[in-house]
Amino acid sequence: MAEKERHTICMVSDFFYPNVGGVESHIYQLSQCLIEQGHKVVVVTHAYGNRTGIRYLTNYLKVYYLPVATFYNGVALPTCITTLPLFRDIFVRESITIVHAHSAFSVLGQEAIMHSQTMGLQTVFTDHSLFGFADASSIITNKLLELSLANVNHVICVSNTSKENTVLRAGLQPSIVSVIPNAVDSSQFVPNPSARALGRITVVVMSRLVYRKGMNLLAAIIPAICTDHDNVDFLIGGDGPKRILLEEVREKHQLHGRVKLLGPVDHADVPNVLVQGDIFLNTSLTEAFCIAIVEAASCGLLVVSTRVGGVPEVLPDDMIRLAEPRVKSMVDGLHSAIELINLGKRPDPDDYHRRVAAMYQWKDIAARTETVYDIVTRDRELTFVDRLQRYCRGRPVGGIIYSCIVIIDFLLLCLLTFLRPTENIDLVPTFGNRLQDTTNKPTH
Template sequence: MKHNVCMVSDFFYPNQGGVESHIYHLSQCLINRGHKVIVVTHYYGSRRGVRYLKNGLKVYYLPFPTMYNQCILPTILTTLPLLRNIFIREQISIVHGHSAFSTMAHEAMFHARNMGLKTVFTDHSLFGFADASSILTNKLLKFSLADCHHAICVSHTSKENTVLRAAIPPETVSVIPNAVDASMFVPDPSKRHPEKITIVVVSRLVYRKGMDLLAGIIPEICFRHSDVQFIIGGDGPKRIVLEEVREKHQLQDRVTFLGALEHSQVRDVLVQGDILINTSLTEAFCIAIVEAACCGLQVVSTRVGGVPEVLPPEMIKLAEPSVSDLLDKLEEAILNHRHGNILPPFEANRKIADMYTWPNVARRTEQVYDMVCTLPHRELQRRIRRYYQCGPLAGKLFVIAVILDLLFLAFVSFLHPAQEIELTPSLSGPTATIYREPVNGTETRTRLKT
């Protein structure tokens, strides 16, 4: 089966991160397999309107301003007219949302379900259950996945977390890991400093990535080992904390900040290092450690979330999320480097190339699409019941939201009927035409036929 897929997320290029990379590479591989794929996100600076990326990947940068952390303001209804127009113009059959943080992904899937389209959601993160932020986010996820056809998680730990948070059946969730293009992360030992041990950090400099732990590690390691230096790639609100540590301990010549990196620059930074340290407090998968191992670096990481599932023991040292345990594991990695007890870089690259490939991820995602398209249509009464069961108060609010969205959809459809929307010619994937299907002998219903 060939599909017309719309990837939706607040996070996409030129913003940098694991979600952005995942959407781009998955889209490219699906296009190579004959599917039509478009991406919908909000505008980034001067990047607005429609852009085309490699392989004819079409990206809609919609005129929605961001509110917090690159996410748009949640409004539920105001995004409907523009998203409906795109879904019809591009003849979309499956809407694939990414990231529990993404407001646009949740709203797009919500509108798609009311339009009768299939929906798939990929969760890239882990959340707790105790703090106020997690409670609110989990309730939003429960609402979003109540009527979603299928969910994908990037690790088994992430699947367990999503099933508990969203209260959905485990059989409706698949595990498909992230991947890496090993040809883009080829080791280059000649770039390493011949007389120093370089520890690399490539991460967003935020609390969730454990930057407070890193602030405690840097001065202690530099005090113990005079031949160790740090290269830190990335930016964020915690950068000032790390800069204060560097100033306080006078480590300006041993700690280098590179700022925000383009994804194309990550490999050039990684090959300069001997060890990568990941201090995350929560991770569903962590593509950064896979890219580092692919470049031949030893990896030291916190034992959180799905990280223990990602790399074999000979490639990674796992530590508890504490300064003392991370220091111990980092000491072991430094000693292993000095004694040559490490996996040869090109052998590590070959192992990663066999373990994680985007064509494999695309093939498995394609199977999810095929399965979703065979599911029967859900009646409105059954959908309303699913939302109503989300909680004694929240359930009623969710039902009201569904009814309002359906009424607004009917109003927008009356003002701008589907048959008046010009279809976009497909550059790739299946072709589709709109036809009018008789209903009860008198009415007509607009449908997509592939």
Template sequence: MVSDFFYPNFGGVENHIYLLSQCLIKLGHKVVVLTHAYGNRSGVRYMTGGLKVYYVPWKPFLMQNTLPTFYGTLPIIRTILIREQISLVHGHQAFSTLCHEALMHARTMGYKFTLADVSQAICVSHTSKENTVLRSGLPPEKVYVIPNAVDTAMFKPAAERPSGNEIVIVVISRLVYRKGADLLVEVIPEVCRMYPNVRFIVGGDGPKRVRLEEMREKHSLQDRVEMLGAVPHAQVRSVLISGHIFLNSSLTEAFCIAILEAASCGLLTVSTRVGGVPEVLPDDMIVLAEPDPTDMVQAIKKAISILPMIDPQDMHNRMKKLYDWHDVAKRTEIVYDRALKCSNQSLLERLSRYLACGAWAGKLFCLVMIIDFLLWRLLQLWKPAEDIEVVPDIVLSHDEDRGISQDFQAFNKDHSLR
């Protein structure tokens, strides 16, 4: 598993890689994660179930992405692939520089992987698949849709629903432009004006937090809009179960795991109709709106009217059947099997595909791949694969596994998810 985004950074991609890896390990596979260093977290670390993580000593350049080097990562990636006897490389998040470089080097070395110049590709929604096919030119039959999931054991409804006439709307998100923080600035005051019994809880941090603070001051909503700041992972559920409605204002979203977590806790969701969001929940669990303040206010109004008909426990039970990480892992395993059955392509065959990318871009891509191939051959001569020591697999005892799990849970409580 390769991505710039992994723990101790928290988010949807990070959770996806970790939970998918754990389920694949339980299915009998060996899984190794490759990411960049986070602060003083560098080198090799072990997580729950013996999941090995390589924190390569590169500093993030922008938004947790490493600086593109094209060839600078080749020596260490080659060494890790050989040391760990990797048979398939799975890149996560199209915005990850390390992901793309690792996939390029793996392809040069003859490995199978899933993303562009690919054996197979995985998208989390049908909308995401459509975008991927249109932008990359991949044959649709090579692109599979496997949704994210939620750990419903972690996200359970409260024993009793918050009582009284007060309606609490919860927002937990990174307060950035892409997540629609600017929409919240316009929506929250209008909803508070229309409904004196509505209160907002906003969890999350980011550059747009200042605008929300200013909005609260301007409209004198200090007692009706609670700003929590960054919410530790262990406390996300406790925040969710204190509310009745979950509000998502994202401008772009391939899937949105936060909606699953809220629904699993029994909250009715109001969300912008963007990306793959309409595919995530059944119609009776979510009210969709255009990313426009007026339409979002109307959606909240509708959600408040149907709130008495919502049964949190029934919603949680339905989520347990709809989304399960073990099911995601089994479906991903099928894609891996199909990728491994694909025939290896020679460099000339791959170059012909790159040439089709454009009159100038195609030639540039070919040049990049030719240089990558030559550098790989030079590395083979300088340090043959036989001279790289293979790492023996470590089988953890039950007690060791439990100890690692407890350590991770303690670590989890001390870091912010969003």
């Protein structure tokens, strides 16, 4: 049997620990599984407060926290080319051969794709979100994504709905787009019925408290449900600009004893919150996958969710109540779930846990991602002229502007190579990883 190919991978995103969310968890868990399989993985993100420089996480996962400025929603300030010296040093020092960027929102991810292609490295992009096509922000984001992915080797989407959305937004060939879902660490998300409040039904919400997550919808649902059901409480974890709206609703309807706002919750503490609930409520207005509902189901909760994006693909019908993203429809969906529990027909949490554990395993996700890496390593390297032609194809204005940026990026790389030749950059010895032999260095 042929020996399995080993890769040296750089995961890049603005979103990583200590920030908490689906993208952050995905990168961490995927990296851990790839390391277990013998690959070398490093993560690059921006600094978070005092967390700057190089840190090591479990299994010697090395994380570079770059000292770059951030602006809206913790995303790095776009500079296009000034991050090239940092990325070049990391890619060369770590002998990176594949750069894997995550999230269309991530500026660092988009810049890493451009720099790595200039250096002749293979690129993979995972899209974790859904975007529209009509509003101004979506149009701008889609145009930028279309340009940054014009020469990407492969794209991964977390659901079939997400794949359709990304193919249309970025003008991609479906043949280079794979669907690989999120997964859950079922050993952490385990049912604990003893943690539930006796005689009460607790509805748990774990989400960033922002408009996109349907917090306006939630603010209307809470008083309606509390009025109709005296035995129902809400436990809400997360933080964001819409928290003040929920606080106003709680104050207006005098629900201080029934609506508890936990604020930010560390990911390690999420299972301890979920097991206190009977029902998990997801009010998102757009979702590519929604890992939160998988984690909730793994803890034995019945899920009520908006019927948006890739959510209908995630769980079997008996584990989830889907409703339209409207107040009446969501209230009806919650009524149905509450009545089920009131009638003593509560689902078996252990059964839920076993089924979710079988459906979503990180080792399976890592194995499918390895297949993508094997494919891209066999792709031929595009010439610089080929890259420029792809940028300009069908994009007479944006393509020319982006090509000019790429040309400047290439000239800067030539200058950096002259001032500090690649052979003068020390390679990082492999440490604590099964991958003992470093692969070939980048050519620049």
